[in-house]
Amino acid sequence: MHPIIKALKHHKTAAVLLTLEIALTLAIVANALLVIGDRLGSMTVTTGLPDAELVWVKVSGTDPGISATEWEARTRADLAALRGIPGVESVANVNSVPLSPTGYTQLCLYLKPGSTDRLCNVALYAGSPGYVATLGLHVVRGRNFTDGDHGRFDLFAVDPGAPPPVIVSRSMAARLWPGEDPLGKPVYFDKDGIRASRVVGVSGHLLNPVLAGDPAKDDLNLLMPVLDVHDGRFVLRVRPGTVDRVVATLPRVLAASDDRLVINKVQPLAETVHDYFRDDRALVWLLLGVIASLLALTGFGIFGLTGFWVQERVRVIGIRRALGATRTDIRTYFQLENLAIVTGGAALGAIMAWSLNLWLMLRYELPRLPLLPVAGGVLLVYAIGQLAVLQPSLRACRVSPLAAVRQA
Amino acid sequence: MLSYYLRLAVGSLRRNKTVTALMIAAIGLGIGACMTMLTVLHVMSADPIPGSSAMLFHPQVEPRDAESAGKDAEPPDQLAWSDAMNLLREGRPGQQAAMSAGRVVLHAPGGERSASFVDTRFTTPGFFSLFDVPFLDGHGWSDDDEEKRARVVVLGQHLAERLFGNAKEAVGRSVRLGDADFRVIGVIRRWQPVPLFYDIGRGAYAQTEDIFMPLHTAVDLHIRNAGSVICWGDNATLDRDSMATSNECVWLQLWVRLDTPAQVEAYRHFLVNYSREQKALGRFTLAPNVRLRNVTEWLEYNRVVPGGVQLQALLAVGFLLVCMVNTVALMLVKFTRRSAELSVRRAMGARKLDVFMQLLVEAAIVGVSGGAIGLALAHAGLWIVRQQPSDYASFARMDVPMLLSSVALAVAASLAAAVFPAWRTCRLPPALAIKIQ
Numbered sequence: 032m033h034p035i036i037k038a039l040k041h042h043k044t045a046a047v048l049l050t051l052e053i054a055l056t057l058a059i060v061a062n063a064l065l066v067i068g069d070r071l072g073s074m075t076v077t078t079g080l081p082d083a084e085l086v087w088v089k090v091s092g093t094d095p096g097i098s099a100t101e102w103e104a105r106t107r108a109d110l111a112a113l114r115g116i117p118g119v120e121s122v123a124n125v126n127s128v129p130l131s132p133t134g135y136t137q138l139c140l141y142l143k144p145g146s147t148d149r150l151c152n153v154a155l156y157a158g159s160p161g162y163v164a165t166l167g168l169h170v171v172r173g174r175n176f177t178d179g180d181h182g183r184f185d186l187f188a189v190d191p192g193a194p195p196p197v198i199v200s201r202s203m204a205a206r207l208w209p210g211e212d213p214l215g216k217p218v219y220f221d222k223d224g225i226r227a228s229r230v231v232g233v234s235g236h237l238l239n240p241v242l243a244g245d246p247a248k249d250d251l252n253l254l255m256p257v258l259d260v261h262d263g264r265f266v267l268r269v270r271p272g273t274v275d276r277v278v279a280t281l282p283r284v285l286a287a288s289d290d291r292l293v294i295n296k297v298q299p300l301a302e303t304v305h306d307y308f309r310d311d312r313a314l315v316w317l318l319l320g321v322i323a324s325l326l327a328l329t330g331f332g333i334f335g336l337t338g339f340w341v342q343e344r345v346r347v348i349g350i351r352r353a354l355g356a357t358r359t360d361i362r363t364y365f366q367l368e369n370l371a372i373v374t375g376g377a378a379l380g381a382i383m384a385w386s387l388n389l390w391l392m393l394r395y396e397l398p399r400l401p402l403l404p405v406a407g408g409v410l411l412v413y414a415i416g417q418l419a420v421l422q423p424s425l426r427a428c429r430v431s432p433l434a435a436v437r438q439a
Numbered sequence: 440m441l442s443y444y445l446r447l448a449v450g451s452l453r454r455n456k457t458v459t460a461l462m463i464a465a466i467g468l469g470i471g472a473c474m475t476m477l478t479v480l481h482v483m484s485a486d487p488i489p490g491s492s493a494m495l496f497h498p499q500v501e502p503r504d505a506e507s508a509g510k511d512a513e514p515p516d517q518l519a520w521s522d523a524m525n526l527l528r529e530g531r532p533g534q535q536a537a538m539s540a541g542r543v544v545l546h547a548p549g550g551e552r553s554a555s556f557v558d559t560r561f562t563t564p565g566f567f568s569l570f571d572v573p574f575l576d577g578h579g580w581s582d583d584d585e586e587k588r589a590r591v592v593v594l595g596q597h598l599a600e601r602l603f604g605n606a607k608e609a610v611g612r613s614v615r616l617g618d619a620d621f622r623v624i625g626v627i628r629r630w631q632p633v634p635l636f637y638d639i640g641r642g643a644y645a646q647t648e649d650i651f652m653p654l655h656t657a658v659d660l661h662i663r664n665a666g667s668v669i670c671w672g673d674n675a676t677l678d679r680d681s682m683a684t685s686n687e688c689v690w691l692q693l694w695v696r697l698d699t700p701a702q703v704e705a706y707r708h709f710l711v712n713y714s715r716e717q718k719a720l721g722r723f724t725l726a727p728n729v730r731l732r733n734v735t736e737w738l739e740y741n742r743v744v745p746g747g748v749q750l751q752a753l754l755a756v757g758f759l760l761v762c763m764v765n766t767v768a769l770m771l772v773k774f775t776r777r778s779a780e781l782s783v784r785r786a787m788g789a790r791k792l793d794v795f796m797q798l799l800v801e802a803a804i805v806g807v808s809g810g811a812i813g814l815a816l817a818h819a820g821l822w823i824v825r826q827q828p829s830d831y832a833s834f835a836r837m838d839v840p841m842l843l844s845s846v847a848l849a850v851a852a853s854l855a856a857a858v859f860p861a862w863r864t865c866r867l868p869p870a871l872a873i874k875i876q
Contacts, residue, residue, distance in 0.1 A: 058757075063754070331465070331765070335457070394746075395750050
């Protein structure tokens with residue numbers, strides 16, 4: 032057996048405790064790294080829109096009794112007033128915007144009348160004339176909506192009328208008609224195929240108002256041209272750099288145009304995106320804090336113990352020095368000793384990390400722990416171990432050979 | 440004896456400042472992290488209505504057909520209008536209330552410009568006594584008011600103060616809500632069950648509503664519902680108004696008070712019988728599928744405490760564990776170094792137990808100091824939590840029991856960490872330790 036390992040037997044208990052501490056640290060750090068990676072991954076989504084140039088405002092009418100025609104006229108006046116704000120390029124009325132749950136509407140699409148073959152959880156983006164361009168969304172195939180496509184259609188009304196043509200997102204086209212040309216394909220909004228529409232275009236990536244946590248489902252959506260979105264919101268495309276000014280002037284302009292509106296919220300889209308991930312960001316910072324504290328704690332533990340071991344072994348070190356061991360030999364000894372302990376701790380810790388992960392997977396829907404976070408954690412504990420042992424081992428190598436003969 | 444141990448302990452701790460500081464810091468960090476997260480968990484899983492949470496029940500029935508229910512083994516969380524009304528009529532008079540979330544436009548006395556939306560609870564007269572809602576002034580409405588669709592409201596203290604300056608002057612005054620004038624008949628004191636158990640759909644940590652209005656009045660005036668409305672079947676042909684009384688839309692919560700297990704059983708039978716009856720009438724198509732959960736079970740079923748928070752609490756406990764292992768190692772080292780001194784004490788007649796106690800006193804001092812640091816850290820941690828936008832964040836404060844338990848946990852943790860090292864050290868035979876010298 033190697034002398035270093037053999038020597039460890041003399042302070043078995045402390046060495047075991049240190050190994051245990053390193054193992055626990057590694058188990059927690061590896062799983063924390065896994066969660067951090069998971070959250071960071073979910074935060075990298077893009078809306079597909081020019082976030083920095085979009086502002087939305089959610090309003091509610093205070094008089095529910097008014098007729099649809101009156102409501103439309105008022106909405107048109109509001110749109111015109113908003114269009115007059117300096118810096119605003121275009122304005123439209125939409126039901127929802129990415130990552131903002133209010134007004135979120137989901138539907139099921141049927142591919143054939145009378146068949147149960149359907150795709151559900153499809154997000155609906157309905158908007159007034161010009162909304163596709165206002166949102167800055169690209170139509171990658173087929174055509175954009177024309178003004179004639181925008182009709183008076185309310186999916187949830189008693190008599191909704193004939194549905195207008197629709198544009199589907201690229202991933203939805205791939206999902207519904209793999210390998211086929213989606214243009215001109217029919218879609219049905221009910222099982223019996225009474226309300227039918229057809230696809231005139233395919234849009235690029237557009238994120239849903241609410242994420243399901245599955246990237247493959249997060250941009251399944253449908254654009255629908257309408258004349259007016261009941262209980263919707265206004266979305267404004269502004270010139271770059273004018274967002275703050277538009278947000279500041281907007282409430283005054285709307286109030287002047289329509290005194291029976293309550294403004295619920297005005298927000299730049301970039302801020303909406305930022306807000307959506309606020310909890311994730313807070314969790315990432317929390318976990319980073321925990322990792323840093325754990326490593327610091329373990330480091331101090333190693334530092335304290337090794338310092339004690341050096342003091343305890345002053346005579347032994349003196350004897351080794353007197354017998355010809357160089358300073359480097361002494362320093363290397365303590366560093367290797369630490370390496371041995373950390374290796375033991377890392378091996379135990381890896382097992383604990385995966386067991387902990389298995390348990391967490393069952394209870395909290397955590398993903399499976401891949402090799403990378405464990406490897407990262409192992410590197411971190413090695414680094415912190417060597418760092419913590421540096422000062423004590425330097426102290427050890429300064430012990431004079433005379434210590435061998437000195438009274439302890 | 441204790442004062443002697445204390446003096447010895449302080450002397451020993453001061454001799455080795457680095458190791459002492461490391462131990463105190465470790466315990467402090469562990470306690471701080473642990474108590475921050477445990478306090479958040481404690482607040483989030485608190486009993487919203489102590490004393491009644493085991494007696495208030497939330498009935499559910501299954502009104503859907505096989506196709507709409509699909510693989511869902513659970514009946515809908517809420518009730519349709521007709522079911523809520525039937526259950527109220529045949530249920531437990533005076534011990535029950537049906538309710539839903541709404542939002543009304545409030546025209547402040549200032550005029551049209553200052554109109555704003557106010558969260559409102561549409562409910563039946565039993566609400567206030569059922570949940571022990573404290574009244575500041577006035578009272579709730581009667582069954583007769585409900586029946587007649589009376590235009591009366593009960594206000595929250597905060598809104599009453601905002602509107603009339605003094606909450607005591609609100610009763611008897613009139614407020615304009617939407618297109619109708621309502622008379623204020625009562626003002627309730629600040630009342631905030633955490634979690635807001637009676638309507639989880641609003642968000643479990645939402646604020647209580649500012650206006651309480653008779654349910655029938657709200658339906659009569661077509662005031663829009665603001666809570667969750669779930670429809671099935673051929674709902675595409677429903678407009679927003681007819682959703683309220685449709686048999687295929689659920690949007691109402693019903694709560695009943697059942698004091699004894701016999702009453703609970705009887706009510707469960709009543710729900711099953713009711714479902715059978717409705718099936719015979721052709722309204723329900725599925726076999727009776729009812730649920731009757733009390734507040735505690737209801738909160739659990741809805742997983743009110745997010746998994747993320749539980750995970751964080753778990754993380755904090757793991758963190759404390761590492762801190763403890765660290766402290767055990769440091770104490771072991773510290774005590775072993777003092778074998779000589781302790782051996783002299785043993786040689787002069789101190790028993791093993793005396794030495795053991797002396798070392799534990801030393802550990803307790805570390806524990807108390809670490810606990811003090813931990814408390815400061817936990818307060819800082821909770822302050823950070825309160826800055827978060829999550830809706831539960833504002834409730835994250837330490838109460839007296841949590842405060843005491845942090846100190847207790849700190850002392851317990853350091854004593855637990857000291858037991859093994861102290862036991863090892865006091866076992867050394869006195870002569871041997873002196874001889875090594």
